[in-house]
Amino acid sequence: MSKFPFPIPHGWFGLCFSHELKTEDVKKVRFCGRDLVVFRTESGEAAAMDNYCPHLGAPLNQGVVVGETLRCPFHHWRWATDGRCAEIPYAKRIPDRAVAETVPVQEINGMVMAWHHPDGREPYFDVQAVAGLETGQEEWGEVHYFEHDLPTCAQEISENDVDAAHFQFLHGMPAMNEAEATTDGPLKRTVQTFLTSDNFTQGEVEAATEYLTIRESDGPGSTSVWAKNVAGVTPGVTGEFLLYNVTTPVEDDRTILRWSILLTKSLEQDDMGKTLLFSFSEGVKDDIPIWRDKVYRENPVLCDGDGPIALHRKWFSQFYE
Ligand code: FES
Ligand SMILES: [Fe+2]
Structure with a gap:
């Protein structure tokens, strides 16, 4: 029995980082409660299908890439x-029903x-x-990759983004202004600002700077978080921080969260770069025991400082239709 009153949502979710799937690689991925085989053909196309062969059910992840198949x-x-x-090496005719069940890949x-x-409905939005x-790479430094195996569902992870108060009280970050x-x-x-003299860490606020964070989600599984106007340790240095997060529902109560974190070159060369990378990669560890043991309140008691949790839930519910 699932501990959530909703199923796995529909939408685009991660299978793996692109760099983890080299030409002719074949791997098994547990995705939304089923086993998929993911492979990259000789020409570089990535594809995914049910892991069990339509013929007699052999595990396709033990197969090999031959050309485009x-x-x-x-x-x-x-x-x-x-x-x-495309071929049965010992048959005169390929049966009409010989079709593997694929999933759309982007x-x-x-x-x-x-x-x-x-229900097998085709994609109606893109990431x-x-x-x-993908764009404007010149300003940005290298991409840092992280992967977290989380004991909760995609909706709860996504709700963390709009839960304004928990950043201050669970993660020890500065108080945020109301999110729009x-x-x-x-x-x-979601656009949010907060004041701090000491990036993303709690402390006395003197000579406060206003930081701006913008979170943009394309459906339930993909969110980018920008922090703009981030000051470096070196006086006069400012830059941007980007966290791209993609979830993969594994089962209804287990989700893989993958992060790609980038800093503008200005911050990467500043000590602030290391501080930010460390505080973000460690921060999720605060959430894990809560997600693991919490219950889902369908009708939570909310207060005015909680952030747009109700709006978020309404938005998310469209992915259960
Ligand atoms: S089970 Fe795959 S070819 Fe027979
Ligand atoms: Fe959190």
């Missing part, structure tokens, strides 16, 4: 990226993403390109 280890039937059976922002819909990962959240179909945007 994946060859099953058991009887060498070959599967094209669109699921068609490769963007350094991620191989797959579409999940419980947008993020600056620093807007939604437009599958898109959600």
